[in-house]
Amino acid sequence: MELIGLKGGGSAEESVEVGGGVLTMYDNLDARSGERVWTDLCRGPHLPTTRRIAAFTLMRSAAAYWRGSEKNEQLQRIYGTAWASRDDLKAYLAHLEEAAKRDHRKLGAELDLFSFPDEIGSGLAVFHPKGGQLRRVMEDYSRRRHQEAGYEFVNSPHITKSTLFETSGHLGFYKESMYPAMHLDEEYGSDGELRRPGQDYYLKPMNCPFHCLIFRSRGRSYRELPLRLFEFGSVYRYEKSGVVHGLTRVRGMTQDDAHIYCTPDQLQDEIKSLLRFVIDLLRDYGLDDFYLELSTRNDEKYVGTDEQWAEATDALRHAALDSKLELVLDPGGAAFYAPKISVQARDAIGRTWQMSTIQVDLQMPDRFELEYQGADGERHQPYMIHRALFGSVERFIGVLTEHYAGAFPAWLSPVQAVAIPISDDQADYLFDVARRLRERGIRVEVDDSADRMQKKIRTAQKQKVPFMLLAGAADAEAEAVSFRYRDGSQRNGIPIEQAIAEITTFVETMVNASPTAEQFAVAAS
RNA sequence: GCCGACGUGGCGCAACUGGCAGCGCACCCGACUUGUAAUCGGGCGGUUCCGGGUUCGAGUCCCGGCGUCGGCUCCA
Numbered sequence: 001m002e003l004i005g006l007k008g009g010g011s012a013e014e015s016v017e018v019g020g021g022v023l024t025m026y027d028n029l030d031a032r033s034g035e036r037v038w039t040d041l042c043r044g045p046h047l048p049t050t051r052r053i054a055a056f057t058l059m060r061s062a063a064a065y066w067r068g069s070e071k072n073e074q075l076q077r078i079y080g081t082a083w084a085s086r087d088d089l090k091a092y093l094a095h096l097e098e099a100a101k102r103d104h105r106k107l108g109a110e111l112d113l114f115s116f117p118d119e120i121g122s123g124l125a126v127f128h129p130k131g132g133q134l135r136r137v138m139e140d141y142s143r144r145r146h147q148e149a150g151y152e153f154v155n156s157p158h159i160t161k162s163t164l165f166e167t168s169g170h171l172g173f174y175k176e177s178m179y180p181a182m183h184l185d186e187e188y189g190s191d192g193e194l195r196r197p198g199q200d201y202y203l204k205p206m207n208c209p210f211h212c213l214i215f216r217s218r219g220r221s222y223r224e225l226p227l228r229l230f231e232f233g234s235v236y237r238y239e240k241s242g243v244v245h246g247l248t249r250v251r252g253m254t255q256d257d258a259h260i261y262c263t264p265d266q267l268q269d270e271i272k273s274l275l276r277f278v279i280d281l282l283r284d285y286g287l288d289d290f291y292l293e294l295s296t297r298n299d300e301k302y303v304g305t306d307e308q309w310a311e312a313t314d315a316l317r318h319a320a321l322d323s324k325l326e327l328v329l330d331p332g333g334a335a336f337y338a339p340k341i342s343v344q345a346r347d348a349i350g351r352t353w354q355m356s357t358i359q360v361d362l363q364m365p366d367r368f369e370l371e372y373q374g375a376d377g378e379r380h381q382p383y384m385i386h387r388a389l390f391g392s393v394e395r396f397i398g399v400l401t402e403h404y405a406g407a408f409p410a411w412l413s414p415v416q417a418v419a420i421p422i423s424d425d426q427a428d429y430l431f432d433v434a435r436r437l438r439e440r441g442i443r444v445e446v447d448d449s450a451d452r453m454q455k456k457i458r459t460a461q462k463q464k465v466p467f468m469l470l471a472g473a474a475d476a477e478a479e480a481v482s483f484r485y486r487d488g489s490q491r492n493g494i495p496i497e498q499a500i501a502e503i504t505t506f507v508e509t510m511v512n513a514s515p516t517a518e519q520f521a522v523a524a525s
Numbered sequence: 526g527c528c529g530a531c532g533u534g535g536c537g538c539a540a541c542u543g544g545c546a547g548c549g550c551a552c553c554c555g556a557c558u559u560g561u562a563a564u565c566g567g568g569c570g571g572u573u574c575c576g577g578g579u580u581c582g583a584g585u586c587c588c589g590g591c592g593u594c595g596g597c598u599c600c601a
Contacts, residue, residue, distance in 0.1 A: 059595095070527070070598040079596080109536075118574080118592055174601060206601060240526050240599065241592095249600075335601045359601090386601090423558045450555095451563085458562035472560050484561050492560085 055089035056082035098349055104401035105246040111406055111463060113397070113414070114247070123244035123251035125394060130414035133443065135393060137412055139232060142256055142281070142389070149277055151230040151258060156210035158234055162200040167367055168209040169303060171202075173336045179203045179238045207233035208361075208386055211259040212368040215382075220372035225382060226262035226270050232393065233257045247398035254393045260385040261370070267383050271319035271358065278343055278356045278389050279323070285400060286409060286512035287355070289346040291326035295333030302336050304363050312360035313339045337363040338386065347403040355399070359386040407486060409512040410466040410503075417444040417503060418460040419481075422453050422472035429476040433469065433496055440504045444469075457484065466515050467503055489517035 026040045040046070047053065059079040083089040100106075108114045113131030116124065127135055143153070162181060165171040171178070179202065186198030204210070211229045220227070234254045243249055262270050279290060294317060297309050320327050320341055334340055338359040345355045361384045364370075371379045390396035400408065410416050417437060419430040427448045437444045447456040453470070460468050468484040474493070475481055481499050482492040494502070502520055 064597050065527080116593090122592075170601070177600080208601090235601095237600085242526065242528095242597080243599065245594095337601080420561085422560050425558080450557095452557090452559060454559080454561070455563050456561095461562055468561080470561065474560085482560075488561085490561060 052084075053082045054084055055086040056080055057089065057093075095349065099351070099402075102349070102402040102405045103246075104248075104398040107401050107406040108247070111414075113401070121251065122241060123239055123249070125247060125250060125252075131397070133414040134408065134412055135397060138285070138390075138396070139256075139393065141284070145277075145281055145284075146230050146258070149228075150226075151228040154211065154214055154229045154231050156204075156207060156214075156231060156233060158236070159201045159203050160210070162202055164209045164213075165202055165205075168206075168212075168364065169337065169367060170206060170209070173301070174205060177238050177240075178205050179236055203236040204233075205235050205237045207231055207235065207255060207257045208259055208364060208384075209368070211257075212364055212370060212384075215261055215370055216368060220261075220370075220382075222263055222372055222374045222380075225372060226260050226266050228258055228260045230256075230258040247394040250392075250394055253395065255388050256390045256393060257386075257388050260387070261365075261372075261382040262385070263372075263374070263380070264383060267315050267360070267385075268318060270385060271315055271360070272322055274358055274385065274387060275319055275323050275341070275343075278358070278387070279325075281389055282343065282345060282355060284510065285396075285412075286403065287345040287347070291328060291344050291352075292320045292323065293328045293330050293333075293342045293344055293354075294320055295330040295340045295342065297334050297339060298332040298336070300332075302334070304337070304366075308362040309339065312362055315360050316341045316358070335359065337361050340386075345399075347399065348405070351402075353399045355391060355396075356389045357387065357391070360384075361386055407464040407466075407514055409510065410515060411507045411510045413464075413466055414443065415445055415463065415465050416442050416507060417467040417469055418456075418463075418465045419444060419446040419469040419471070420453060420456045420460065421446075421448065422470060424448075425473065426471045426476050430469065430471050430481075433471070433481060433499075436496070437500055437503065440500060442500075442503055442507060461486070461488075469499065483517065483520070485516050486514045487516050491517045491520060 026046045027036050028038055028040060029035065030037050057080065059081055081089070081092060083092060108131070111130060112128050113134065114125050114127045116122075117126060120126065146153075159182070162171060165178075181200035181202055183198045183200055185196065186194070187196040189195045210233075211231070214229060215227065232254050234252065236252050239249060239251050244251060260270060260274070282288075282290070294313075296313055302309070316339055317327075328344075330342075338361040340357050340359040342354050342358075343356040344352045346352050365381050365384050370382055370384070372382055374380045400412075408414075417434075419434050421427045421430050427446065430446050431448075434444045434446050447460065449456070451459070457468060457470075464486060466486045470482045470484060471480075472482075478493060478495075480493045480495050482490065483494060483499070484490045502523075506515055
């Protein structure tokens with residue numbers, strides 16, 4: 001009855017759980033006797049008979065809040081999944097199994113990329129040498145592309161006095177999800193009297209206020225706009241204990257964060273070129289199936305005027321439509337200070353991930369009193385665009401790990417090639433081959449352990465190394481190596497020079513697919 | 526934060542109704558020298574997450590904490 005009172009009054013067009021002017025109930029009957037067993041108050045529709053459900057299984061049970069609010073009581077909820085045929089159910093379960101195999105937390109441990117030591121704390125990762133290598137290559141390429149696109153590189157500290165986040169408004173809106181303040185520099189006299197009041201310092205949850213201070217550090221001219229400030233900025237957010245999840249939801253992360261300050265005239269073009277830049281870069285990392293989501297104002301939680309919001313939202317909408325990508329609306333999904341476009345990417349098994357975000361912010365320039373001198377000699381307030389492309393480096397590594405199931409493109413692979421001697425006699429020969437590859441920038445290891453050759457292949461295979469270079473007596477004699485590629489295919493007796501050229505070209509051209517014998521055989525012929 | 530499940534060598538797991546903590550992988554040592562996914566033998570490695578309690582006796586039962594996992598809520 002509570003629900004009817006709360007929700008029954010809505011108009012017919014509104015999407016509500018109960019009613020919409022109309023109230024629906026479904027009688028569930030016993031199949032044999034036809035007696036009514038219970039009546040379900042439900043918006044529906046229901047299947048006319050459970051006979052239509054050919055296959056179902058129970059998945060798990062967990063609590064859920066009554067009507068979805070954490071202020072309310074919780075109910076025990078049982079999750080099941082139902083399908084029109086057994087094959088559909090089987091396919092769905094296989095999909096879940098495939099997703100489990102790709103789980104970046106599992107692969108992160110198996111491939112020795114990163115870990116979450118209890119001693120450090122929940123949601124705080126350390127990157128091991130291989131994960132660090134992967135991360136460095138990702139970041140290096142991103143830096144190069146940002147430099148080419150006209151970004152300037154800045155840096156800011158991890159902590160700041162509270163005034164900065166009071167000015168930005170973050171302390172007002174996000175205090176609960178910030179790490180608590182460190183109260184410092186308080187001084188007392190010998191009589192115990194407070195001589196100097198202390199100050200609160202906060203770990204930064206965002207980089208934008210710092211970039212605004214950089215903008216404000218001296219007078220700015222319209223001639224230097226758009227000014228694009230980029231930083232791999234580490235931020236810390238006190239996420240609730242139940243929500244941290246691998247690398248995709250953490251308490252400490254590094255954003256590939258940039259803030260673009262521009263004139264009103266430049267806004268539209270800047271957003272359009274930014275969208276192109278973002279999509280291009282994501283494609284380079286191997287994601288190629290996108291759609292856009294436009295998040296508009298949350299009327300419960302925002303600052304600024306209606307005109308400002310309309311202007312910012314329109315700018316984003318036009319750029320999104322201009323991109324020709326599919327556009328989905330997310331009403332009320334914006335942050336308190338700005339509407340946003342987010343780029344959603346579908347991965348190799350069809351799951352979608354929110355990747356990049358672009359926000360047009362009309363508040364921060366006002367709060368920080370940013371201004372530039374225009375051609376007219378007057379002072380004007382710049383527009384500001386926030387954007388992150390990976391979102392966070394950690395999260396992006398998590399997504400790529402799942403997308404590639406750990407079999408990273410050769411240019412990203414922590415170890416690109418492993419050299420395996422057939423017997424110990426070929427070890428020195430392969431050390432020499434490896435040295436020559438290393439001189440060309442290839443990350444190569446020689447497996448000179450006491451394992452047998454077959455075991456070494458298995459090890460390299462499980463580590464998902466793209467190239468294996470084998471050499472026996474015949475290869476060494478002929479100044480050649482034999483390839484085994486990550487897919488198991490092979491090519492034998494390839495002259496060293498050719499082998500080195502093939503590997504370096506493959507890496508330098510940033511091919512995202514795994515190397516195979518077939519493709520090289522075609523290329524060589 | 527809330528609900529539920531679970532915490533055993535680096536990893537994956539076993540240990541009856543409360544009765545000597547074990548196996549595989551990894552690692553170390555030795556032997557073997559092999560042409561495309563696991564050679565053989567030996568060895569090291571544990572305060573069973575932490576703290577309290579019950580008991581003759583606790584990995585196992587009880588209480589509290591921490592952590593992980595699955596959801597809910599949240600996600601600048």
